[in-house]
Amino acid sequence: MLELKNLSKRFGGVVATDDVTLEVKRGEVHALIGPNGAGKTTLIGQISGSLGSDAGAILFEGLDITHAAQHARVRSGLARSYQITSMFKRFTVLDNLALAVQARSGSSFSFWRPVSAEAPLFDEARTIAGEIGLAGREAVVVAALAHGEQRALEVGLALATRPRLVLLDEPMAGMGPEESENMIALLERIRARITVLLVEHDMDAVFRLADRVSVLVSGRVIASGAPAAIRAHPEVRKAYLGEDAKA
Amino acid sequence: MGRAAPWIVLALALTFPLAMQAEHQTYYLSFASRIFIYALAATSLNLILGYGGMISFGHAAFVGTGAYVSSILLSEGVASAWIGWPAAVAASSLAALVIGAVSLRTRGVYFIMITLAFAQMVFFLVNSMKAYGGDEGLSLRERASLGLGVDLGSDFAFYYAALAALAAGLYGLHRLAHSRFGRVIQAIRENEERAEAIGFPVYRCKLVCFVIAGAAGGLAGALLASHGKYVNPNVLHWTQSGTLMMMVIMGGAGRLWGGVIGAAALLGLEDLIANHRVDWLAAIFPNYQQHASLGVGTVLLAIVLFAPQGIAGMLARKKHA
Amino acid sequence: MSWILIVEQSLNGLQFGLMLFLLAAGLTLVFGIMDMINLAHGSLYMLGAFLAATLVQATGSFAAGVLLAIPATALLGMLLEMSVLRTLYARDHLSQVLATFALILILNEAVRIIWGPDMPLSVPAALSGPVQLLPGMVYPAYRLLIIGVGAAVAGALYLLVARTRIGMLVRAGASNREMALAMGVNIRRLFTLLFGVGAGLCAVAGALLGPLFAVQVGMGENILILAFVVIVIGGIGSIRGALVGSLLVGVVDTIGRAFLPLLFGIFFQPRVASAAGPAIASVLVYLLMAVVLYIKPQGLFPARG
Ligand SMILES: Nc1ncnc2c1ncn2[C@@H]1O[C@H](COP(=O)(O)OP(=O)(O)OP(=O)(O)O)[C@@H](O)[C@H]1O
Ligand SMILES: [Mg+2]
Numbered sequence: 001m002l003e004l005k006n007l008s009k010r011f012g013g014v015v016a017t018d019d020v021t022l023e024v025k026r027g028e029v030h031a032l033i034g035p036n037g038a039g040k041t042t043l044i045g046q047i048s049g050s051l052g053s054d055a056g057a058i059l060f061e062g063l064d065i066t067h068a069a070q071h072a073r074v075r076s077g078l079a080r081s082y083q084i085t086s087m088f089k090r091f092t093v094l095d096n097l098a099l100a101v102q103a104r105s106g107s108s109f110s111f112w113r114p115v116s117a118e119a120p121l122f123d124e125a126r127t128i129a130g131e132i133g134l135a136g137r138e139a140v141v142v143a144a145l146a147h148g149e150q151r152a153l154e155v156g157l158a159l160a161t162r163p164r165l166v167l168l169d170e171p172m173a174g175m176g177p178e179e180s181e182n183m184i185a186l187l188e189r190i191r192a193r194i195t196v197l198l199v200e201h202d203m204d205a206v207f208r209l210a211d212r213v214s215v216l217v218s219g220r221v222i223a224s225g226a227p228a229a230i231r232a233h234p235e236v237r238k239a240y241l242g243e244d245a246k247a
Numbered sequence: 248m249g250r251a252a253p254w255i256v257l258a259l260a261l262t263f264p265l266a267m268q269a270e271h272q273t274y275y276l277s278f279a280s281r282i283f284i285y286a287l288a289a290t291s292l293n294l295i296l297g298y299g300g301m302i303s304f305g306h307a308a309f310v311g312t313g314a315y316v317s318s319i320l321l322s323e324g325v326a327s328a329w330i331g332w333p334a335a336v337a338a339s340s341l342a343a344l345v346i347g348a349v350s351l352r353t354r355g356v357y358f359i360m361i362t363l364a365f366a367q368m369v370f371f372l373v374n375s376m377k378a379y380g381g382d383e384g385l386s387l388r389e390r391a392s393l394g395l396g397v398d399l400g401s402d403f404a405f406y407y408a409a410l411a412a413l414a415a416g417l418y419g420l421h422r423l424a425h426s427r428f429g430r431v432i433q434a435i436r437e438n439e440e441r442a443e444a445i446g447f448p449v450y451r452c453k454l455v456c457f458v459i460a461g462a463a464g465g466l467a468g469a470l471l472a473s474h475g476k477y478v479n480p481n482v483l484h485w486t487q488s489g490t491l492m493m494m495v496i497m498g499g500a501g502r503l504w505g506g507v508i509g510a511a512a513l514l515g516l517e518d519l520i521a522n523h524r525v526d527w528l529a530a531i532f533p534n535y536q537q538h539a540s541l542g543v544g545t546v547l548l549a550i551v552l553f554a555p556q557g558i559a560g561m562l563a564r565k566k567h568a
Numbered sequence: 569m570s571w572i573l574i575v576e577q578s579l580n581g582l583q584f585g586l587m588l589f590l591l592a593a594g595l596t597l598v599f600g601i602m603d604m605i606n607l608a609h610g611s612l613y614m615l616g617a618f619l620a621a622t623l624v625q626a627t628g629s630f631a632a633g634v635l636l637a638i639p640a641t642a643l644l645g646m647l648l649e650m651s652v653l654r655t656l657y658a659r660d661h662l663s664q665v666l667a668t669f670a671l672i673l674i675l676n677e678a679v680r681i682i683w684g685p686d687m688p689l690s691v692p693a694a695l696s697g698p699v700q701l702l703p704g705m706v707y708p709a710y711r712l713l714i715i716g717v718g719a720a721v722a723g724a725l726y727l728l729v730a731r732t733r734i735g736m737l738v739r740a741g742a743s744n745r746e747m748a749l750a751m752g753v754n755i756r757r758l759f760t761l762l763f764g765v766g767a768g769l770c771a772v773a774g775a776l777l778g779p780l781f782a783v784q785v786g787m788g789e790n791i792l793i794l795a796f797v798v799i800v801i802g803g804i805g806s807i808r809g810a811l812v813g814s815l816l817v818g819v820v821d822t823i824g825r826a827f828l829p830l831l832f833g834i835f836f837q838p839r840v841a842s843a844a845g846p847a848i849a850s851v852l853v854y855l856l857m858a859v860v861l862y863i864k865p866q867g868l869f870p871a872r873g
Contacts, residue, residue, distance in 0.1 A: 087438065089437060099445065304665065357866070364797060371850035486672075489669045548652070548670035552652075
C-alpha cells in the first residue's frame with residue numbers, strides 16, 4: 001500500500017531520516033518505534049507531504065507521490081495525526097470534524113450556500129464524534145476539552161478525512177491508563193477498514209496492536225518484522241529496547 | 248448584533264436622506280456616502296485580515312487601482328458606470344491575483360512587508376503616470392453615469408448607490424462567511440498547517456480569498472473616485488493601507504460589521520474633532536481642531552492596547568455579560 | 569555616459585545606503601530580538617531631524633546641534649520604549665503594526681504642534697562647496713562628510729554587535745529569544761538601551777539627511793518603508809543582512825534613477841523611454857525585494873533557523 005524507497009531528510013547538519021526503505025502492507029497495523037529524536041515525526045512529515053524529501057521516493061498504492069502536495073495526498077486517502085495536538089482551537093468539536101468531512105466531500109469553492117444547510121456533513125461528524133468517544137461533547141470548544149479528549153479528537157480529525165492509510169504520531173502521548181485503553185480499543189475497531197502506520201512509545205500498546213514493527217534509530221531502519229522477531233532482535237534490544245524490555 | 252439590528256440599520260440608512268433638512272443635506276449626504284465607501288473598502292480588507300488571518304499591509308493598492316482605472320476611463324470619455332466599475336473590479340482582481348500569488352508564498356512578517364512593498368510599487372507607478380496627472384492627481388468633470396434615469400451627479404442618488412454597494416458587500420460577506428469556502432478560510436486563520444493536513448488546498452484558498460477582497464476593494468475605489476470627482480496617488484499611499492487596517496481593528500476584525508463600525512467610528516471621530524468645536528476643549532487647547540489625527544491616533548492606540556476585540560467585539564461581549 | 573557620472577552616482581548610492589543602514593540597524597535588531605514591528609522608527613528619524621534643526625539654531629553650530637540631538641533623541645526613544653512599546657512585545661504583529669501606526673499619527677501631530685510643519689536646516693557654510701576628488705571630478709563636501717560619518721558609525725556598530733559582550737547578548741537574542749529572556753532581569757534594561765541606540769542612530773541619519781531633503785512632518789514615512797525593504801531583503805534580525813541590504817538598496821535606487829531612463833533611451837523611442845524609465849526606476853527596489861523573497865523567502869541572511 002505504501003512504499004518508501006531510500007527516503008532521506010536533512011535539517012542543516014542534522015540527518016533526520018537516512019535512506020529509509022519501508023513497506024506498509026494493506027490492512028496491517030505497522031508500528032514504527034525508535035528512541036527520541038530518531039526521526040519518526042520527520043518521516044511522517046515526509047510521507048504526509050508537509051516536509052519535502054532530499055532524496056528517495058514515496059509510492060502510495062503504486063503511484064509516485066513524492067512531489068504531490070499535501071492536500072492532494074489527503075484526498076487520495078492518506079491522512080495523518082500530530083504528536084503535538086494541532087486543531088482549530090476556537091471551533092467546536094463538531095465544527096472541527098465537519099471541516100475534515102467537508103475537505104474530502106465536494107468542492108470547498110462554494111461561496112454562497114450556507115454550510116448549515118448540509119446536514120450530511122454534520123451527521124457524519126457526529127458519527128465520528130461518537131466513534132472517538134466524544135458523544136455529547138460536540139458543542140464544546142476544543143480549547144476547553146481535557147487533554148485526553150483533545151488527543152482523541154486529534155485522531156478523529158484524521159479519521160474524518162476517511163483515509164485508507166492513516167499515519168498516527170504517538171496518539172497516546174500524555175494519556176492516562178484508562179484513556180490509553182480507549183485509544184487502543186478505537187484502533188482495534190478501525191483496523192478492519194484502515195491501514196495504520198503507528199508511531200508509539202508505549203511498548204505495551206505497540207505489541208498488542210502491531211502486525212509488524214519497524215525500528216528507526218538515528219534516522220535509519222535497523223530492523224523490520226513480526227513483533228516477536230523484533231523483540232528478540234539483538235541489535236534492537238541493544239539500541240532501543242534495552243531500557244524498555246524490562247518494563 | 249441581534250437578528251433585527253441589521254434591518255433597523257438598513258431602514259435608518261434608507262430614510263436618512265429624507266429626514267435631512269435641505270440646508271445640511273449636501274454635506275451630510277456626501278459625508279455618509281464617504282463612510283459607506285470606506286466601510287466597503289474596510290469590509291473587503293476584513294475578509295482577508297479578520298476572517299482569513301492574512302495581515303495584508305497593502306490593501307490600498309486594490310482600492311487605488313479601482314479608483315484609477317475608473318477615473319482613467321472617465322477621463323477618456325467612457326462615462327458609463329456599467330463599463331467603468333466592472334473594469335475597475337477586473338483590474339483590481341488581476342492586481343490581487345498577481346500580488347497575492349507572490350506574497351502568499353511568504354509567512355508572518357515577510358507577508359506583511361511584501362504586501363506593503365507591492366502597494367508601494369503601485370503607488371510609485373501611478374505617481375509617474377504623467378499622462379494622468381502624475382503626483383497631482385486627476386480631476387474628473389463628472390461622476391460615472393448609471394443610466395436608467397438615475398443621475399449619480401446628485402448627492403442624493405449617489406448616496407443610494409454607495410449604500411447599495413455596501414449592502415451588497417456586507418450581504419456577500421455574510422453569505423461567504425457561512426459558506427463552505429468561508430469556513431475553510433477561517434479554519435486556515437486558526438491553523439494553516441492542519442487545514443492543509445485535512446485536505447484543503449490552503450494556498451489556492453487564500454489566493455481566491457485575496458482576489459475576492461481585491462475585487463471588492465476595487466469597487467470601493469471606483470466609487471471613491473466618482474464621489475470626490477478626483478483621484479490622486481495618495482489613495483495608494485501606505486498610510487491609506489494603515490488607515491483601512493485601523494478601521495478593521497477599531498470596528499472588530501473577523502466580525503461582519505467590523506469594517507462598517509470602524510469606518511463610521513474613524514471618519515466620524517475625525518469629523519467630530521475637525522468640524523464640531525467643543526468650547527471648553529478649545530479654551531485649554533486653542534487649535535485642537537487642526538490636529539484631529541492626534542485624537543484619532545490616541546483612540547486607536549487605546550483600542551489596540553486595551554480593547555483588541557474592537558468595538559463590535561465589545562458590543563458582543565456586553566450582550567453576553 | 570561618462571565614468572565621472574558613474575562614480576558620482578555610486579558615491580550618492582553609497583551615501584544613501586549608509587544612512588539607510590543607520591535606520592535599518594535599529595529596526596532589524598528590535599525586529600529580530602523582540603519579534604516586534606516598530607513603524608514608529610521613522611518618527612524617531614523625524615524627531616531627530618527636528619531636534620537637530622532646533623539645536624543647531626540654538627547653539628549656532630551645526631556640529632554642536634547634531635551632537636546634542638543624538639542623545640536627546642535616544643532619550644525620547646527610551647521613553648517611548650518604556651511607556652508604550654514594551655507592552656507590545658508579547659502581542660501579535662497586527663497589534664504592533666497598528667499601535668505603532670497610531671504612534672506615527674500622534675508623533676506627527678505632536679511635532680506639528682511644537683514646531684509647525686517644517687524647520688529650516690541647511691548645510692553648514694564650511695561644507696557647502698565641492699571638493700576635487702580626482703582630476704576633473706568634484707563632489708559636494710557635505711555628501712563626503714555623510715559618507716565618512718555613516719561609514720564610521722556603521723563600522724562601530726558592526727564591531728559592537730559582532731565583537732562585544734553586549735553585542736553577543738544582542739545576537740543571542742536575535743537567534744534565540746527565550747535564551748535571552750532566560751538570561752535574567754537585565755534583559756529589560758538591555759532592550760531599553762537598544763531602543764536608545766536605535767533612536768540615536770535615527771537622529772544621526774535624520775540630522776545629516778535633513779539639509780539634503782527637508783525637515784518636515786512625515787519625512788520619516790517613506791524612508792521607513794525603505795528601511796523595512798532593507799531588513800526584509802537582508803533577513804530579519806541579521807545586522808550583516810541589514811548592511812548588505814542597505815548598500816544594495818541605496819545603490820540600486822540611486823543608480824536606477826540616474827541611469828535607467830538613459831538606458832531605456834537607447835532601446836526605446838524617446839516617448840516611451842521618458843515615461844517608463846522613471847516609473848521603473850522608482851519601483852526598482854521593491855521589485856528587488858519581491859524577487860529576493862520569491863527566491864529566498866527568509867531574506868539573504870536568515871538569522872533564525
Ligand atoms: N524542523 C526541524 N528543524 C531542525 N531540526 C529538526 C526539525 N525537526 C526535527 N529536527 C531534528 O531531526 C531529528 C529527528 O526529529 P524527530 O522529531 O523526527 O524525532 P522523533 O523520532 O519524532 O522523536 P520523538 O520521539 O521525540 O518524537 C532530531 O534531531 C530533531 O532535532
Ligand atoms: Mg516525534
